[in-house]
Amino acid sequence: MGARCSAYRWQILDPVPFKKSxxxxxxxxxxxxxxxxxxxxxxxxxxxxxQFSSVAFWYQKELKPLPDxxxxxxxxxxxxxxxxxxxxxxxxxxxxxxxxxxQKGLDFTxxxxxxxxxxxxxxxxxxxxxxxxxxxxxxxxxxxxxxYGTYQxxxxxxxxxEPQKTWVNGTIASLDxxxxxxxxxxxxxxxxxxAVGKEEPSKGHYLGVDSIVLAKLAE
Numbered sequence: 165m166g167a168r169c170s171a172y173r174w175q176i177l178d179p180v181p182f183k184k185s186x187x188x189x190x191x192x193x194x195x196x197x198x199x200x201x202x203x204x205x206x207x208x209x210x211x212x213x214x215q216f217s218s219v220a221f222w223y224q225k226e227l228k229p230l231p232d233x234x235x236x237x238x239x240x241x242x243x244x245x246x247x248x249x250x251x252x253x254x255x256x257x258x259x260x261x262x263x264x265x266x267q268k269g270l271d272f273t274x275x276x277x278x279x280x281x282x283x284x285x286x287x288x289x290x291x292x293x294x295x296x297x298x299x300x301x302x303x304x305x306x307x308x309x310x311x312y313g314t315y316q317x318x319x320x321x322x323x324x325x326e327p328q329k330t331w332v333n334g335t336i337a338s339l340d341x342x343x344x345x346x347x348x349x350x351x352x353x354x355x356x357x358x359a360v361g362k363e364e365p366s367k368g369h370y371l372g373v374d375s376i377v378l379a380k381l382a383e
Contacts, residue, residue, distance in 0.1 A: 190216055245303075245379035248292050251275040261286035261359075267372065270307065270337045279357075281313055281369035287358040292376050294348040301345050301379040302355070305338035306330055307372025313362040315371055317343045320353050330371060331363035338374035345381065 180186065196210045251266050254277060267278035279288040294300065302324060304317075312330040316323060325344035355376060359369045 188218075188220070190218070192216070245377050246295055248376040248378070249274070250277040250290060250373040250375055253277075253290050253292060256291045258289040259287065262288070262369075264288055270335075270372070276307055276337065277373045278307075279371040279373070281359045281371055283369055284359050284361060286313075286369055287356055288371060288373070289354055289356040290373065290376065291352055291354050292378075293352055294350055294378060296380070297348065297350045299345060299347050299381040301381060302343045303377040303379065304328075304341050304343060304355075305374035305377065306341050307338050307374060308332040308336040309370065309372070310334065311366060311368035311370050313359045313366060313369030313371060315357040316360045318354075318356040318358065319343075319346050321356075324355075327360050328357075329363060331366040333365065337372070340377075348378075 192214065193209050193211055195208055196206045196212055198204045198206050251274075254264070254266055257264050257277065259279065261283065262279055262281040264277055264279045266275050268275045270276055277288070277290070279286075281288070302319065306328065308330045310331065310333055312332075314327050314329045314331070316327045317325060324346065325342070328341050328343070357371055357373070359371070362369055
């Protein structure tokens, strides 16, 4: 778990014509490894446990009005994971040494929670609801920018993963940050981000949270 990517294959120079239907198959085999700690190769060509999702675009005549294109998070392959939009939780957000607000229409995403952290020790706490009890991989989509800081995540008061660096020379919305794995009960939990420093070129300790992603792991 944790490795996610999107890929595109354009057929502009070598189109595939069809009249009625078209079938595309994805090979679900490749390199596999014994376990996460050992890392040794088990097979160079074996059925893998990856989750795939796909979308196809085509050209056609007589173009009719189409619905709005989904924003970025709705086009990202998260399998059966639960994606919680941070801005929907704004009413219950708690802050220390800083202020939070909803920033609308940032880049290709929709809205985010933007936190103006005032230095080390500033924190943003976001309550969220786990849909059911179980073991989860917890991830956030976070904005990166020139005045952003380095934040440690805490889940229900316990440190989760390593400090997350969000500085970049520009602005990127949004990047996946796998925080770690945790056993959750069904119901409300708190994800807290505390500023622990910043990269040398950064002009501040700001933070932008786009979403919380809960991927339930197999028992």
